[in-house]
Amino acid sequence: MESNEISLVTQTDNRKFRKFYLAAVAALFGSISMGTGLGYSSPAIPSLQSVNSNVHLSDADIPWFGSLLAIGALIGGPIAGFAIDYFGRKLTLMLIPVVFIAGWLCMIFSHSTGLLLFGRIVTGFSCGLVSLAVPVYIAETAAPDSRGLLGSCVQLMITLGILLTYVVGKYIEWKWLALFSMTFPAILTILMIFVPETPRWLLSNGKRGDAIKAIDFLYGSSLNAEAECQILESNISQQTSERLSWRVLLLPHVLKPLFLSLGLMIFQQLSGINNVMFYTVSIFQSTGSAMDPNDETIIIGVVLFLATLAGSLLMDLAGRRILLLVSAFVMAFSLAVLGTYYYLDETVRNSYNWLPLTSMIVYIAAFSIGYGPIPWLMMGELFSVKVRGWSSGIATFVNWTFVFLVTKEFHFMIELVHEYGAYWIFGSLCLLSCVFVATVVPETKGKTLEEIENYFQAKKQLLHSINASDNDLENI
Known part of the structure; x- marks a missing residue:
């Protein structure tokens, strides 16, 4: 089981600096x-x-x-x-x-x-x-x-x-x-x-001696490298014996977490975040702000970094669902304000030239505490160990696909519905993501990977129970 993985490492002396x-x-x-x-x-x-x-x-x-x-x-x-x-x-x-x-x-x-x-x-x-x-x-x-x-x-x-x-x-x-x-x-x-190379890969490829050296380097001599190798070899042997065909992805208890992960990845990109990252200077040039667009862009970068740091610290305190909901709602609000700014007459906008930067700061901060890191984090939490590689690959592929689609068509959207329309559309999609999170995304805070896997297995077991009861009735 994954819970046994590198289990002895936690027994090392935490006061010593570990080279991992x-x-x-x-x-x-x-x-x-x-x-x-x-x-x-x-x-x-x-x-x-x-x-x-x-x-x-x-x-x-x-x-x-x-x-x-x-x-x-x-x-x-x-x-x-x-x-x-x-x-x-x-x-x-x-x-x-x-x-x-x-x-x-x-x-x-x-x-x-x-x-x-x-x-x-x-x-x-x-x-x-x-x-x-x-x-x-x-x-x-x-x-x-x-x-x-x-x-x-x-x-x-x-x-x-x-x-x-x-x-x-x-x-x-x-x-x-x-x-x-x-x-x-x-x-x-x-x-x-x-x-060093990772001990897991070395053991998987028959390089046990190198794996022991890697463990000694990473965790220090206070760890029993031989015992750690035995645990890793047991895990590798079990996972190798449990390899399944691609058809397992179609099973309901596997398909549901895949659907949830894909939904989070898609809504992450439909928030319009990479349009901001890729075209920040150009966006600020279009606002007519008196401030240097490069300076505004640097401010956005600082907010992105600090808010991501804050999100990392809040992840296990506030929980995934609440951060996703707050993130999506605040992004929708800030995008609505930014769209309204573009909708106003240019003479009116001159009185509010501080608004685009303020809206973007709020938007970036909201994204960074929720929809930035959490879809990637939950990708690793939702899938069982037997399908994690395949499912994660699909989720990553879908994410980059939507990065391309959204960034490629951003300028077409502006030509079609103007700046204000584009930002209102992204804001509406953020609100839609709130509905998605509130109705179908489970909270994984504080749960072990086994508990999360059992959550999705529960419906599978219930279905088996119902089928067994039907078979019993047919045999009467």
Whole structure:
């Protein structure tokens, strides 16, 4: 059972510094790299539209430049699932920077829009690899009493990468910003040299001696590495014997948590969050605010980082459902206000030029405490261990699909229903997500993974009971 996984690690001396924190820090440079990729388009687009740029983005190119990252990530996610099993978690994380740097180099040396967009796809492909590989590496190296904290750092470091890109992008043009972004994947490769492969992968591939060395490094000599290996081998043997076909995903007690996870992922993107992340500077330019759009964008990045940190701390205190409901309702309100601002006459808007930044700050803060981290957290909580890999892969694929659809069609929405209509639509979808959470999403706060699995198994057992009763009646 998963509850036994690395069970002896909690018996180590907590007063001693355990090196699995170093392993997590190394891997988290992958998340920072992903954040720079996500945040790059916002400061880069105005620079690429400048008359001084040797590559010029037209208005028709901008939606593609923002959304093609998601197309690359759609491809990278499934490939990462294969790579971490075939090459190992550590080697995959060491190879990802090669792809990242190749994408940034395509943009740096591009003399045409085509090569620039291709570089955007390649960096997106790397983001897809990171989005799966980093959480798996951290989950398999961290001790149980630190896994939640380090797991939440994945999202936090992504927001840090976005913030760094916003800040640096104010002062340098798009080529130098791409060069700056290359430094983080390079650091990832260097740091991963000094940390081990995960013990689970090593044991799964018959490298028991290396697994014992990895356990000694990660948790210290106070842990009985031999006993820990035996526990891991037992878990691996059990999970291997329980591998099921894809048809298991169609069973009701598996389909319902998959439906819930997909719903959260879809509503996360229908909130319009990545339109803000990808086009922040352009959005603020359109508001007519007297403040520098780059300064407003940096403020948004700071709020994103601090609110994500607050959300991580509130997660196990307030509960998932209440944070999702508060998050969706406040986002709907702030988007309604922002849409109303765009609806007003320009002369009236001049008296309220502070409103767009205020609305965006509230919107970002609300997203960061709820709909930002919780769909990813609950993805890991809702699925049973036997289908977690497949189900998580489907949920991740759907998430990146909607990233592409929403960001690609954002400018079309503005042309069709204007800015105010677009923001009102996203606000209405946030309200709809409140209904979804209130009616079907269960609270998982304080529950073990076994209790959550039993919650979805209950209806299956009830159905079996009813069928058994029907068979008994037929035999009378």
